[in-house]
Amino acid sequence: MKPNINTFAPDARSNDSHYKIASLPKGSRIAIVGAGAFGGWSALYLLRAGYKVTLIDTWGAGNSRSSSGDETRVIRSTYGSNGFYFDLNVRALELWKENQQRWGKKLFYNSGVIWFCYQEKNPIVDDSIPFAAKHKMDYEYLTTAEIEKRYSVIQTNDLHHAWLDPFGGYLKARESCQAVKEAFVAEGGMFINAFVKPQHSASDYASGLLLSNGTIFQSDLQLFACGSWLPELFPSLLSAKITCSKQEAYYFGVPKEKAAAFDQLPAWIDLDGNDFYYGIPGNAARGFKIGVDKRGEAFDPTQGEHIINPTVLTEARKFIGHRFRSLGSSPLLENRVCPYENSPDGNFVFGSHPENDRVLILGGGSGHGFKHGPALGEMVANLIATGGNINSLFSLSK
Numbered sequence: 001m002k003p004n005i006n007t008f009a010p011d012a013r014s015n016d017s018h019y020k021i022a023s024l025p026k027g028s029r030i031a032i033v034g035a036g037a038f039g040g041w042s043a044l045y046l047l048r049a050g051y052k053v054t055l056i057d058t059w060g061a062g063n064s065r066s067s068s069g070d071e072t073r074v075i076r077s078t079y080g081s082n083g084f085y086f087d088l089n090v091r092a093l094e095l096w097k098e099n100q101q102r103w104g105k106k107l108f109y110n111s112g113v114i115w116f117c118y119q120e121k122n123p124i125v126d127d128s129i130p131f132a133a134k135h136k137m138d139y140e141y142l143t144t145a146e147i148e149k150r151y152s153v154i155q156t157n158d159l160h161h162a163w164l165d166p167f168g169g170y171l172k173a174r175e176s177c178q179a180v181k182e183a184f185v186a187e188g189g190m191f192i193n194a195f196v197k198p199q200h201s202a203s204d205y206a207s208g209l210l211l212s213n214g215t216i217f218q219s220d221l222q223l224f225a226c227g228s229w230l231p232e233l234f235p236s237l238l239s240a241k242i243t244c245s246k247q248e249a250y251y252f253g254v255p256k257e258k259a260a261a262f263d264q265l266p267a268w269i270d271l272d273g274n275d276f277y278y279g280i281p282g283n284a285a286r287g288f289k290i291g292v293d294k295r296g297e298a299f300d301p302t303q304g305e306h307i308i309n310p311t312v313l314t315e316a317r318k319f320i321g322h323r324f325r326s327l328g329s330s331p332l333l334e335n336r337v338c339p340y341e342n343s344p345d346g347n348f349v350f351g352s353h354p355e356n357d358r359v360l361i362l363g364g365g366s367g368h369g370f371k372h373g374p375a376l377g378e379m380v381a382n383l384i385a386t387g388g389n390i391n392s393l394f395s396l397s398k
């Protein structure tokens with residue numbers, strides 16, 4: 001059954017000795033298929049680690065069909081009792097800041113992230129508080145009176161309290177993918193705009209990638225970071241494991257006299273236990289964003305039309321009118337359909353193909369992968385360089 005939302009088991013930090021990756025000598029040729037958040041950052045960090053890297057994408061970095069191709073994505077550390085993702089996000093945050101400074105481009109907006117809590121206890125946030133303390137990135141508990149005092153446009157009548165993570169915020173998504181690709185090329189990587197044709201077996205890929213431009217591309221290792229298209233490339237291994245769902249996000253216009261008040265709001269996540277709405281009020285000046293984390297219908301990432309479901313829109317509009325003062329009759333400015341590439345348990349997937357250890361698979365972002373891009377890329381590069389055990393959270397055999 002498709003997961004409705006991600007529920008993360010506590011991180012057992014299991015480094016299963018059967019689940020490892022073979023090391024690859026520096027200077028070897030690596031082909032990466034997919035220039036989204038996962039493939040792009042992996043390409044950059046493998047290049048920086050001393051490999052000869054080629055990045056291949058059919059429609060380009062941050063294209064509108066990809067999961068990474070929206071305007072913005074939330075960045076937050078909170079993962080319930082799972083410390084692995086918390087730590088990964090802390091590292092990602094450092095790397096986002098480091099790279100944006102290096103490129104002179106603002107990609108991370110430190111707006112903070114507010115979690116709307118309906119109950120006294122909310123394990124998804126509460127269980128992360130010790131991790132926040134460990135990193136000296138404490139969250140702030142806000143009573144409903146404090147929320148209303150600080151953010152006059154938020155309605156709190158059905159809330160118990162909120163937690164504010166002042167270290168999170170949002171990222172520019174499409175623009176980041178393009179910035180990563182530009183940096184990759186500027187630092188000496190090669191980018192090819194082509195489709196990698198699906199083959200029958202992993203060994204067929206290892207002997208050369210057949211490209212839509214008619215060439216066969218040879219390399220010593222192939223990393224497939226193709227998001228929702230992974231099952232198309234590895235049907236027998238992945239079609240039951242990576243499922244693609246249709247997700248929607250809407251950008252609403254805020255009233256002109258309240259624009260500043262909305263712009264100053266943190267990104268928000270609503271723990272209603274049903275739709276799991278989230279949003280980015282500033283949203284890089286594109287309008288007040290609301291997204292629906294509840295899994296949508298099955299979606300074809302290539303042929304699926306990016307047309308929203310009017311019922312989902314009506315419900316989302318009702319919600320923002322309820323939660324935010326003066327948004328009840330806001331006009332819809334833009335809408336997005338984006339695919340989630342769901343793994344069975346919401347964890348990312350990384351490892352070598354069981355039939356060929358020179359073919360690696362990276363994916364399963366499951367609606368929360370974007371922010372981790374740089375830390376995941378760094379982790380992938382370190383594992384390929386040293387040949388180490390992979391955390392079993394990422395196991396392909398789950």
Ligand SMILES: Cc1cc2nc3c(=O)[nH]c(=O)nc-3n(C[C@H](O)[C@H](O)[C@H](O)COP(=O)(O)OP(=O)(O)OC[C@H]3O[C@@H](n4cnc5c(N)ncnc54)[C@H](O)[C@@H]3O)c2cc1C
Binds near residue numbers: 059072073364369372
């Ligand atoms: C609506 C929505 C909201 C989200 N919100 C958040 C959020 O707030 N925070 C967060 O951290 N994450 C969020 N996510 C999740 C995050 O965006 C994804 O996990 C992440 O972007 C996945 O990146 P990827 O590189 O694996 O896949 P993609 O971005 O889909 O990239 C795959 C790439 O592979 C290319 N490709 C595929 N097949 C081939 C082929 N055969 N040959 C050549 N190229 C190929 C495609 O063109 C594409 O560019 C959200 C996702 C969606 C859809």
